[in-house]
Amino acid sequence: MTLWQIVILASIACLVLKFAGYLVPARLLEAPAPSRIADLLTVALLAALIAVQTFGAGQHVVVDARVPAVIVAAALYALRVPFIVVVAVAALVAAGIRLVT
Amino acid sequence: MTRSSAERTAIRSGLAVGIATAVYGISFGALSVASGLDIWQTCFLSLVMFTGGSQFALVGILATGGAAAGFTGIATAALLGLRNVIYGMRMAPIVGTGPWWRRAISAWGTIDESVAVAIAQPTRPLARLGFSVTAVTVFVGWNITTFVGALIGDAIGDPRAWGLDAAAAAAFLGLLWPRLKRLQASVVAVAAAVVATVLTPVLMPGLPVLVAAIVAVVVGAFNWLGRRDDS
Structure with a gap:
């Protein structure tokens, strides 16, 4: 993939997710697991990104x-x-x- | 037009949050250019993707893995954007009314900050006002500062000599910090960081972060260490 393709695909994916929230029925929110998983997913991804950004150098840990x-x-x-x-x-x-x- | 004091409060908090957030577009712009994107690709992300966590994640992964890590970069950005689905579900009854184009603009402006200001308001009209002021302020400010940051990043050359790689880690930490108020979140954060570090030597760049996300799915699904009223 070229950088432009990556940038455009990732942007569309995130925009579609924003729209999706306005389209799915609100009663899904009454089940706590999806919103709990979404919250924790944010935490896990940010923490993993911190680790890789702090210790990673390509495929090495330094x-x-x-x-x-x-x-x-x-x-x-x-x-x-x-x-x-x-x-x-x-x-x-x-x-x-x-x-x- | 005269405004009630409650309306002025909603506008003021929207402006304050919006301006504070917009300022870190500078760091995003500079980091994005340092990761290998050009100025226009960087500005495209702030205009269209417009969700800071996902933007930082994508450029962070491209910085370590280059275009070869494109798929994992897209997947990580999308997974981080999943919380916007939940925000949209919460905001739909408040700002998701009216013609389709107005709902589309509301969806586009649905980010951590606009949702936070909206749900802090006591009434539905005030929530709508707070949401709109915050979303517009962040959008305008974030895009201007992204462009400025990209110009700076473009001008300074070697990003490591300027410590921009450490700045990226510090930026992620700043996004994470307010989410660590509960034990469950803190444990997930530590476990995910360990998983990502351990897997770095064995998987291609970008993948360790995605695999670490499984920690959140497992802990969230079984609600380990969660509060009883969550389950």
Whole structure:
């Protein structure tokens, strides 16, 4: 697939899902399992993405400047520092470590 | 036109949430370009897909696996977009009325933030107002800041030297953080992270994330560690 095909297919898939919510009968919501699974699915995917983004290098697991950056980010989120500031600080930490090592 | 104080409150919270969210379009734009997409592909995602978690996920997987990881990238983005189905079901009675084109616009604007502001309102008209103000503010802001971020990302060259790979992990963490209030969610998060890490050396890039999603399906289906009133 080309990058454009990937971008367009993924966008259509997500848009169709948004429309689907307005079309399915609301009584499905009364069964708690689907909405619980959807919530947990978001959590699991984000956590897995954090792990891969922090430790992954292609098919290898490595510990490098990203690890301290993510630890600093977690500490800042715990202190309720705004998203954009945390993301910028994480980038600075990783870039700083790479600059001196 | 005069507005009641409840209406002003709904508008104010919509604007506040919308502006705060829009700001991180900068990081999405920069990360997307760093992952190998061009500026127009990046802007297309913010315009059409318009759901931050899925956008970050797609570019994150393309960054590690390239176009060869296209299928897993699409699947991960779609799975993350599944929660929008639930949001749509909740919002349909409130904003899903009127002609088809208005329902289509409501569906397009259905994201974490617009739904959160809507359900915080005490009445249905206020919910509709909060939803609309938030959706429009995020949409306009998110698309402008995505473009700006993409220009910045394009200008700075090697993303690793600027720590943009760590910034991507921190961005995912920021999306996850507010969802970790319950034990069940925290356990799922840790287990999914372990599964994805362990599988990274054995599966092609992108797949470990998809396999880790099974943790959520299993725990959610049996409601392990869940609250009794959920079952």
